[in-house]
Amino acid sequence: MRDFVEKTLKEDGNGNWPTSTAKAHDKKPTPETNDNAKAVAKDLVDLNRDEKTIVAGLLAKTIEGGEVVEIRAVSSTSVMVNACYDLLSEGLGVVPYACVGLGGNFVGVVDGHITPKLAYRLKAGLSYQLSPEISAFAGGFYHRVVGDGVYDDLPAQRLVDDTSPAGCTKDTAIANFSMAYVGGEFGVRFAF
Structure with missing residues (x-):
């Protein structure tokens, strides 16, 4: 804990601590450009559980509106419709293909809070024709959730020692984050 305080606060007690100022016409704080x-x-993040509790208590006593959101994991379930095209299908056993997909993701940020988002997927790979109607394939894909990346109305919890005046805390x-990932796939494709 002592190391954290020395590294973070440094000499005068606030030289390395993030600070904010409010605009004259706005009551919301805006970060300074040298915000740390x-x-x-x-x-x-490097503190142990007891040290985090101590720091949270200190912050709650010095900052109005002591709310936290615990994000343990982010989950995502996608539902996509893909259109694929075999690039060279003339008499070859192995055929390269490309696909584009459009659909949605159901993103879970906090337990029980799921937000639907628009998504797209780009795929490419190789397929091997087993019969005129059946092909085995292997390929890779890039998947991206589009939009503003804002996940709002997440349930917040007040810190235990929060002594903010009524109306300063939020529920x-x-x-705010973006989501994109790459992956691989293999399987069997049936043509109608």
């Missing part, structure tokens, strides 16, 4: 929140967040929070 990423470095502090990395330091917080929900927003997460």
